[in-house]
Structure formats: structure tokens, C-alpha cells
Amino acid sequence: MDALPPLREIVARYGLDAKKSLGQNFLFDLNLTARIARAAGPFDNVTVVEIGPGPGGLTRALLAQGAYVVAIERDARCLPALEELAAHYPGRLTIVEGDALEMDVAALARTHAPVADNAKVARICANLPYNVATALLTKWIEAEPWPSVFDRYVLMFQKEVAQRIVATPKERADYGRLAVLCGWRTKARTLFDVSPAAFTPPPKVTSSVVELVPNPAPLACDARALSRVTQAAFGQRRKMLRQSLKSLGIDAAALLAATGIEETKRAEEIDVAGFVALARELSRVAR
Numbered sequence: 001m002d003a004l005p006p007l008r009e010i011v012a013r014y015g016l017d018a019k020k021s022l023g024q025n026f027l028f029d030l031n032l033t034a035r036i037a038r039a040a041g042p043f044d045n046v047t048v049v050e051i052g053p054g055p056g057g058l059t060r061a062l063l064a065q066g067a068y069v070v071a072i073e074r075d076a077r078c079l080p081a082l083e084e085l086a087a088h089y090p091g092r093l094t095i096v097e098g099d100a101l102e103m104d105v106a107a108l109a110r111t112h113a114p115v116a117d118n119a120k121v122a123r124i125c126a127n128l129p130y131n132v133a134t135a136l137l138t139k140w141i142e143a144e145p146w147p148s149v150f151d152r153y154v155l156m157f158q159k160e161v162a163q164r165i166v167a168t169p170k171e172r173a174d175y176g177r178l179a180v181l182c183g184w185r186t187k188a189r190t191l192f193d194v195s196p197a198a199f200t201p202p203p204k205v206t207s208s209v210v211e212l213v214p215n216p217a218p219l220a221c222d223a224r225a226l227s228r229v230t231q232a233a234f235g236q237r238r239k240m241l242r243q244s245l246k247s248l249g250i251d252a253a254a255l256l257a258a259t260g261i262e263e264t265k266r267a268e269e270i271d272v273a274g275f276v277a278l279a280r281e282l283s284r285v286a287r
């Protein structure tokens, strides 16, 4: 990649030793970062929001493939390295310092859309910090209005979390709140696994890159009601729904009867449409 110094040199120059508390596991393998970026592309007139660019490995790959990047980084130590990268790609990289959990990423993407483009497209691509990965994804998928500005999310998670995102009732052990939420508003699939050896330092477990494509017209339902229902149901997943849904403080039997779901079913037997029906009924009776 032309005159940019190798990433390891950048890390040494700016003293970017990885901090566990920030979920820092860096990627230095250019083939891998290019592969992740390709999975998120093509990038004609696309603004990519990257969470946690760190020393900028994946950021370089996104820029090299033509993306406009808005990179949100919490670790101030990384900013000089990212500014060097921004100088190499004038007008193509915006660096935002702060906690991505506190930010309105859709607003950021809108503000920094490519100037020349009227039909703006935005995407999120990231090797997520694992300590906040699930919280970030939940926040993005529960966001209103839906669909948001993002047409795709290409994200690295721990494999175990990836399995919980893409699970269906067939994968009982993995099927839970995250799968219902993602299954409601997106079509999610695992693209490929990444070995711990690909990271510096290596995490304990294998990772997976997941693609989530927003469903433009998900079944109508209130995200908070869906969250309440799945929390109650999966919070006591071994119990029958007539028991577990009592924690909602409503008449669980009546709720189930109104939706035509058998009282003796357990959470892991209910598909996304079933949970949406329960959430809608909860919104109606709790109004």
C-alpha cells in the first residue's frame, strides 16, 4: 500500500501496546483486512463508519478499496497514527474521538457522507472491541427509525457471539434474545471465521465476521416490548412460557391465548414471528 509505513512500525512509533480493557486485538495481516473490507464493499459513494480503528489496519483496507471512512476511536493514543493515515488519504478519513456507545452513528454517517453523492449510502464495518460488541449491535438494531441509513453491517465478533446472532430455533443452545432481535430486523449470516493467531495479541477464542442486511419492512412491533418479552422468556428458558412470562407482571395465560401460542412451549421453540406477536400483544394490553 504505497508509502504508508508498516502497521507494526506505527504501533511501535506511537507506543500502542494493546489494552485489554479496550478490547484491543489488532490485525496486521493485510490479506485479512483486505478480505474483511471486500466483504463490506463495493464502496462507490459509500460512507463507512468504522468503530475502533486502533492503529488503522482495517481502516487502510477500507480506504484502499475506495470507501469514505468515519472512524470512531476511544483510545486517544491512536489518534496521531490515524491522523497520519488521514493525511495520506486527503478528505477521505474523518476521525472522531470518543465512546461509540454514546454516539448517534447514523447522524455521524449522514454528516460525513461523500460530498458529491446525493443518494447517500452508509455502512458499518468493524473489528469490534469484544467487551462492548453486543451492546453496540443491540443499540444499532433497536434504533429508530428503521431502516436506518445503514444498508449493511459487516462486523467481527467472537465466534460464540456470532453464533448467537445468526441462530434460529433449530440451534437451540445459541437461540436467544440476540437472535430474535437480529432476526426481526435483519438477515444475518456468518461470512468466515478468523483464527486467534490473526490478532496481536491473540484472543482466547476464534472470531467470525458476520454480515447483517437490514430488512426494510420488518413485522411492525415496538423494540422495547420485544426486548421485554424476550428477556422474560429467555431469562427462564427452561420454564414453560406460561410461567416465564409471568415476570412481565401481566396475565401470561391471556397473552399466550391471544397470540395462539401454546402455554407449554419454551422460549427456544418460538420463532421470531411468535415473539413479535407476543410483543405486539404486550404493547396492546400494557397500554
Ligand code: SAM
Pocket: 022, 023, 024, 025, 026, 027, 028, 051, 052, 053, 054, 055, 056, 057, 058, 059, 072, 073, 074, 075, 078, 098, 099, 100, 101, 127, 128, 129, 130, 132
Ligand atoms: N480496527 C483495529 C484492527 O482491526 O486492528 C482495532 C480493533 S480492536 C479489536 C478494537 C478497537 O476498538 C480498539 O482500537 C479500541 O481502542 C477501540 N474501542 C474500544 N472500545 C471502544 C468504544 N467504546 N468506542 C470506540 N472505540 C472503542
